[in-house]
Amino acid sequence: MYQFPTNFLWGAAASAPQTEGHALLNGKSPSTWDKWYELAPANFQPNQGPAITSNVYECYADDIKRMQAIGLTSYRTSISWTRLLPDGKNINEEAVSYYRDYFKALNKAHIHPIINLFHFDMPWWLMEKGGWETRESVNAFAFYAQTAFDLFGDLVPQWTTFNEPIVHVECGYLFGYHYPAVVDLKKAVQVGYHTLMAHIAAVEAFKTGGFKGSIGIILNISPTYARSESAADQRAKDAADLLNSKSFLDPCVLGHFPPALIALLSEHQLMPLTEDGDAARIAANPVDFLGLNYYQPRRVQAPTQPKSPAQMPADFYSPYDWPAKKMNHYRGWEIYPEALYDMAVMIKDEYHNIPWYVAENGMGVADEDRFMNAAGMIEDDYRITFMQDHLRQLHRGIAAGSNCFGYHTWTFVDCWSWLNGYTNRYGFYRMALNAPYERSLKKSGLWFKTVSENNGF
Template sequence: MIEFPKNFLWGAAASAPQTEGHSNSNGKSPSTWDKWFELCPNKFHQSQGPETTSNVYEMYPQDIERMAELGLNSYRTSIAWTRLLPDGYTINQEAVDFYRDYFTTLKNHGVEPIINLFHFDMPWWLMEKGGWETRESVDAFSTYADTAFHLFGDLITKWTTFNEPIVHIESGYLQGYHYPAIVDIQKAVQVGYHTLMAHFKAVEKFRASGIKGEIGIILNISPAYARSHSQSDLEAKNLADLISSKSFLDPCVLGEIPQRLIKYLQEAGLTPETQPGDRELIRQNPVDFLGLNYYQPLRVKAPERPNFPPKTISDIFEVYDWPEKRINPYRGWEIYPEGIYDVAKMIKDDYHNIPWYVSENGMGVADELRFADVTGMIQDDYRIDFMKEHLVQLHKGISEGSNCFGYHTWTFVDCWSWLNGYRNRYGFYHVDLAHGYKRSVKKSGLWFKEMIGNRGF
């Protein structure tokens, strides 16, 4: 029997832009996703945009009843910056009423809301000024965060600032995947720095507010594994960890940007613009806890043709295609449960064993209706096996002393996934887009309910 601690948080995770819908109505202003879909709908899978997604804006009361039925005691979602403060300053009262009822309904059903402030949904009005490239974004975000703390601080005791901040940096400014879809390493560094400072400004606002609760950040941690023990491959691994993980972990938990990262950027001529007092702000505002998303490892090798100063991330390290990998063919990601144990051990050994939880873990699969039985229930045993394997490794880490307090899957109901639309499904509940967003539980949802009841399996 794999048994987890009492009071362990069992739940699921989502975001406002991927679930709420009503993206261009009810007082909400456009985000970069709304505008990009308007400009280039052909970039999106089957032209599925962010306007409707899973219609949680209307269906949250029923969804929360379903959460309670499965025994979830926690749920992480986000507030849409563009819904709460459409122009950055003016409060949208309809949004306040919506979120207050949403969060109150969760609490009334025994589901603790963990609320995140930013999940890739940059307001268009700010993007037109440069978005995270500009220092103005730091103050704009702290104003939004402070507004949210005061409006909902009586309902929420666990806050996070950003979800996977490295993603909007890499995808938007190094990989051409998220808006503005450019490759500019100098801008990427500046965007990363402003994101980091926005986080710390928000933490400072939270602490100054006197509101009871805790504040953290959600990071996607993919431990780097070197192709070989050669010096060049090990150096690529160290740089991959430095950029992808330690760039946010170290300042958020340890109170300082890694000296090696500072030195590397200086030597490469990529030092970002800073302001007096930034270093002290970082030092004085460590997080209370971490959310860590884990899906896959990061296998790396030394670049075939390295450039310095680097022009792209592949000048620093390259992804290595490990021939022995198991892979989820729908998402193209390696399945490596042992990585979650390595994350648990790293937090224990290198980051003061800070309280943390698995804020996302899950498996996206396409065309899941192929696996429906005669009753129509999707028999997603592959998702159950995925969770079991990862929970075994997580339990191992906890049994060795790692301070993990919960496990959240991605996600509760099938959600919209950026450029991928609804190509891959992740939820415990199937969403029928053609028939009023009708929800139907999958086999994995019933397994999760049983597992929660037993505190393990």
């Protein structure tokens, strides 16, 4: 029996833009996703935009009953910035009613809410001013965070500022997957810095406001593994860790940037513009806890033809294709549960053993209806095996002393996944596209209920 700590949170994770629907209704203004789908629908799956998604806006009450049915004791979702503050200044009262009812219902059902403020959904009104490229974004986000704390602080015991902030940096300013699809390493660094300062401003507002509960951030910290012990491969590993993990992890937890990161950025003329007092604000506002998303490891080797000064991450490190890897071929991701143990030990040894939880872990699979039995239930044993393997490694980490307080899967009900639409499914509940909003339980949901009831498996 793999037994987990008392009061361990068994939950699922989602986001407002991927589940709520009503994307341009009920007072909500456009985010970059709404606008990009309007401007360039060919970038998306056919007829799968952000307008409806899983229609949680209408279905949340029944969804909470479904959460109870599979033993969820916690749920993490986000608030839509453009729903709460459509113009960045004035409060949308219908949004207040919606979120208060939603969070009250979660609490009444004894489902611990962890509420996130930003999940890749930049307001269009702010994007037109430059988005995260402009320092104005820091104050705009701070005002939004303060508004959310004021309106919902009595209902939310744990807040997070950003989900995977490195993703909107990479995907929006290096690799072309998110709007504005810019390829510019210098801008990417500046966007990352402004994002960090927005996080710091929100934590500052929370702490000076005397709100109850705690505040953190959700990071996708994939451990980096080098091809070899050679000096060149190890330098690549160090650079990958500095740029992808420590760039947010160290200032958020330790209160400062790693000196090696500053040296690396300076060497390549990539240092961002800062303001007087930023370092002191970073030092004064560490997080109370971390959410860590884990899907796959990062494997690297020395770059093959690096440019100097660097123009892309490939000038610091190249991907390494490990011959012994096990793959989720639907998503194109390596399955390596052992990294979850390594991550747990890293947090214990290098980051003051700060309280943390697994904020996302899951397996996306296409064409899941192939596995539907005669009773209409998808028998997703592959997902159960995936969770078991990762939970064993998490249990090892906790046994080694890592301060982990929960495990959240991605996700509760199949949701819209950006440019991939509904290609890969992750949920405990299937959502039928030809009968929108209809949910049906998968086998993994039954298994998760037994795990929650037994606090282990």
